[in-house]
Amino acid sequence: MSAVEIGRVDLDDDWMDSGACGGLTHLFFPPPAERPQARQRREGAARRVCGECHVNVDCVDLARRHHEYGFWGGESEDERHAAGFRLIAPIGVRARSVG
Ligand code: SF4
Numbered sequence: 564m565s566a567v568e569i570g571r572v573d574l575d576d577d578w579m580d581s582g583a584c585g586g587l588t589h590l591f592f593p594p595p596a597e598r599p600q601a602r603q604r605r606e607g608a609a610r611r612v613c614g615e616c617h618v619n620v621d622c623v624d625l626a627r628r629h630h631e632y633g634f635w636g637g638e639s640e641d642e643r644h645a646a647g648f649r650l651i652a653p654i655g656v657r658a659r660s661v662g
Contacts, residue, residue, distance in 0.1 A: 584609070592634070
């Protein structure tokens, strides 16, 4: 079993190789200046991929513990933020502050 050291935390990341999202990075992280409707569509597609993924539990746990940006484990930045795993500027908050 391998581990990646991030700061002082050892992270077991073997499960990442088994994720259903390989090659689909464009669904999980927003392009610059993404519009809310496009974000909804992109995150809907990402959610469907995560729904078929058998490492979902490990994934959402990592994203929550490390306050990751992007869509992880079937959960958006906004959802993670609302669940108490705070991000400095989740994408929905950023989008609502513009315009
Ligand atoms: S749960 Fe979603 S983001 Fe996480 S590894 Fe699986 S497909 Fe990728």
